[in-house]
């Protein structure tokens with residue numbers, strides 16, 4: 001049917017491009033089967049596997065930030081970075097779509113696709129050029145460098161009330177929250193945990209990347225306990241990036257405190273309308289630019305990482321811990337972040353700037 005109604009006959013000029021939306025299968029085998037079926041109908045250049053996180057402004061900014069700024073080039077590695085957190089939180093549950101969600105769970109819904117794409121852009125090497133193939137080659141490489149997920153570095157949760165949805169089975173073990181540690185076995189990242197965390201029905205709504213740096217050696221100011229340098233890229237809401245850093249506390253004393261270098265988009269780009277992710281990606285499709293779309297081998301590499309874990313969850317070998325809606329999720333997830341080396345900042349209070357103060 002697609003072939004007869006949607007494709008340009010070869011005798012005509014024009015093009016055929018098909019946007020494919022997730023789910024791209026449920027595991028490696030089903031995804032490969034789907035890819036093979038699509039491959040019989042379309043060439044890879046005609047397929048646009050969409051991941052709307054790749055259309056978000058600050059996700060698109062990641063390559064620029066990393067590779068156009070001298071600041072970051074020498075710092076972005078295991079010598080300087082202690083741990084990285086890539087976090088998605090939603091303050092509502094599966095509201096009305098529990099039946100669909102229950103077959104997938106939060107790892108397939110958010111982590112294996114959206115957060116993993118963000119992870120690729122944070123962790124990959126510099127592409128040869130901005131051509132879609134060069135960028136996607138680097139994403140595949142970093143995905144293939146991810147080690148097997150260790151069950152001791154996974155926390156799953158399911159919020160109380162999730163099973164009240166009549167379309168969700170009473171015995172469901174489907175996680176609505178997960179924190180999963182990825183480790184990249186390469187020269188740049190060996191030993192640096194990447195914590196990918198996502199949850200529904202939590203206390204807040206946000207998506208952000210938090211890069212925590214190691215302590216500065218030789219702590220002559222005795223300020224180590226206050227916290228570490230962090231570079232935070234908030235994808236949503238209210239796009240921002242800020243660097244948490246130690247400064248001299250203004251005043252007569254030589255005391256230190258945690259402050260920030262802040263680029264809040266709402267303040268800096270007041271008259272700019274940031275396009276919706278889908279708006280941008282549909283335009284890319286019309287233009288024939290596959291840079292922000294998922295290639296078949298990239299999808300395969302993504303499923304290779306998560307399929308063993310997902311099969312273990314589906315078989316009940318890993319249990320989802322209960323958590324109360326409106327909280328941070330299971331306490332075990334914060335313990336996992338701590339175990340991965342995350343050090344909280346003490347006493348940091350953000351004072352939002354106002355134009356009146358300038």
Ligand SMILES: NC(=O)C1=CN([C@@H]2O[C@H](COP(=O)(O)OP(=O)(O)OC[C@H]3O[C@@H](n4cnc5c(N)ncnc54)[C@H](OP(=O)(O)O)[C@@H]3O)[C@@H](O)[C@H]2O)C=CC1
Nearest residue numbers: 085087210232240241242260262263264334344345348350
């Ligand atoms: N330009 C801007 O808009 C800026 C805004 N701010 C705001 O200031 C506030 C503080 O910023 P920041 O310090 O970066 O962020 P947070 O204090 O929100 O979080 C810092 C880290 O601590 C974790 N955490 C938060 N609460 C707890 C808890 N109770 N137990 C264990 N871990 C916890 C977070 O995990 P998790 O990610 O899971 O929540 C995160 O890893 C935030 O609201 C931030 O948005 C700060 C600077 C600039």
Ligand SMILES: O=C1O[C@H](COP(=O)(O)O)[C@@H](O)[C@H](O)[C@H]1O
Nearest residue numbers: 052053090109110114207236277
């Ligand atoms: O793909 C999905 O994403 C949304 C969240 O998208 P966002 O752009 O609002 O962050 C999520 O609610 C949904 O469960 C998932 O399928």
